[in-house]
Amino acid sequence: MNIAVLGTGVVGQALADRLSGLGHQVFMGTRNVADSLAKTEADRMGNPPIGTWLKEHPKVQLVTFKEAVDKGGKLIVFAMNGQVAKECLHAVGEQLLNGKILIDISNPLDFSKGFPPTLFVSNTESLSEQIQNQYPTLKVVKTLNTMSNPVMVNPKLIEGDHSVFVSGNDTAAKAKVTDLLKSFGWEERNILDLGDITTARGTEMILPLWLRLYSKFQTPFFNFSIKRAQL
Numbered sequence: 001m002n003i004a005v006l007g008t009g010v011v012g013q014a015l016a017d018r019l020s021g022l023g024h025q026v027f028m029g030t031r032n033v034a035d036s037l038a039k040t041e042a043d044r045m046g047n048p049p050i051g052t053w054l055k056e057h058p059k060v061q062l063v064t065f066k067e068a069v070d071k072g073g074k075l076i077v078f079a080m081n082g083q084v085a086k087e088c089l090h091a092v093g094e095q096l097l098n099g100k101i102l103i104d105i106s107n108p109l110d111f112s113k114g115f116p117p118t119l120f121v122s123n124t125e126s127l128s129e130q131i132q133n134q135y136p137t138l139k140v141v142k143t144l145n146t147m148s149n150p151v152m153v154n155p156k157l158i159e160g161d162h163s164v165f166v167s168g169n170d171t172a173a174k175a176k177v178t179d180l181l182k183s184f185g186w187e188e189r190n191i192l193d194l195g196d197i198t199t200a201r202g203t204e205m206i207l208p209l210w211l212r213l214y215s216k217f218q219t220p221f222f223n224f225s226i227k228r229a230q231l
Contacts, residue, residue, distance in 0.1 A: 004029055004072025006065055006088055007079035008036055008050040010043065011105065011149045015079050016060050018153035022183055026060045029068030031091070036062065065091045075101050075176070082106035082127050083120070089135065098137045101173045103180075104128045104200075105144040105152070107207045116211050119204065128167065128200035139173035141166060142200035143181065146210060148220030155185050155223075162223040166193045167200040192226060 005016045006029040016026045030036040030050070039049040047053075054062055061071075069076055069092045076097075080088060085106055089097065108121040121127050132140040143166045144152045151157055155164070164186055168174045178191055194202065206224070214220060 001025070001075065002027065002071060002073035004068040004076045005079055006068060006076065008062070009080070010045065010047045011152075012077075012079035013047070013050070013053055014149035014153050015077050015105075017057060018184060019077075020057060020059050027068040027071045028060050028062050029065040029088075030062060031065065031088075033062055033064060066093065066096065069096045069100070074099070075103070075180075077103045078106055080106060082108045083110070085127060085131060086134065089131065094135055094137075097135050099139070101139045101141060101170075101176060102131070103144070103177055104131060104140055104142050107145050107204055109207060116208065116215075119207070122205055123201065126198070126200040126204050128204070129197050132169065132197050139168065139170040140197055141168035141170075141173050141177045142197065142203060143167070143177060146203050146206045147223045151221065151223055153184050155187075155190070157221055158223050160225070161187070161190050162225040163190050163192055165199075165203045166191060167195065167197055167203065169196050 002025045003019050004027050005012050008028060008030050012028060016028050020026045037051045039051065042048055050062065054060060065088055078085060106127060108119050108127040109117040110120040111117045121130065128140050128142040143164060146165060155162065164181060166174055166177060174193060181191055182188065213222060
């Protein structure tokens with residue numbers, strides 16, 4: 001299957017690597033291909049620049065946002081900072097987004113006042129809802145935004161059962177995304193469909209807690225596990 005991954009950072013790289021390894025043709029989208037390839041410095045976490053990463057992943061093609069969505073079939077993974085979501089999708093254009101599935105793994109984090117960040121959308125709306133409302137024919141599915149990228153693509157990094165949440169208005173789109181999650185190694189019993197896209201408010205607002213747990217543990221290798229009493 002052809003898949004577009006929008007974003008060249010560590011999250012985009014993790015998703016593109018996993019999808020490519022599963023046999024999908026991945027088109028990685030960026031604002032400007034030449035500018036992205038010109039970067040030579042590792043990021044603040046020590047991850048390689050995208051040009052170096054692409055040499056190690058020759059099956060992944062780096063193209064513009066618009067080209068990635070055009071070539072990427074029916075499935076788009078948005079793997080960028082939530083603050084640039086609308087700018088990125090505007091660059092793609094409504095016509096190309098029409099009828100496609102957007103897996104939104106971003107969060108509305110505002111680092112303008114330092115760490116820990118605040119949420120620039122919360123309580124009465126979510127970033128995913130804003131995207132869905134702006135592009136009503138796009139099938140937005142929120143998932144994977146409540147964990148670090150290594151856990152997203154390899155849940156077995158954490159022993160035992162732990163949870164991934166799914167939100168979206170379109171039942172068929174959520175089923176398609178659920179199948180993809182299963183291919184990553186997520187067990188069906190741990191994939192929790194919360195309901196329509198408004199439920200993304202809850203998962204986006206988990207991030208302040210996640211960030212404080214990260215500060216406490218000094219590792220990203222943890223996740224939330226939802227347990228229910230057997231009454």
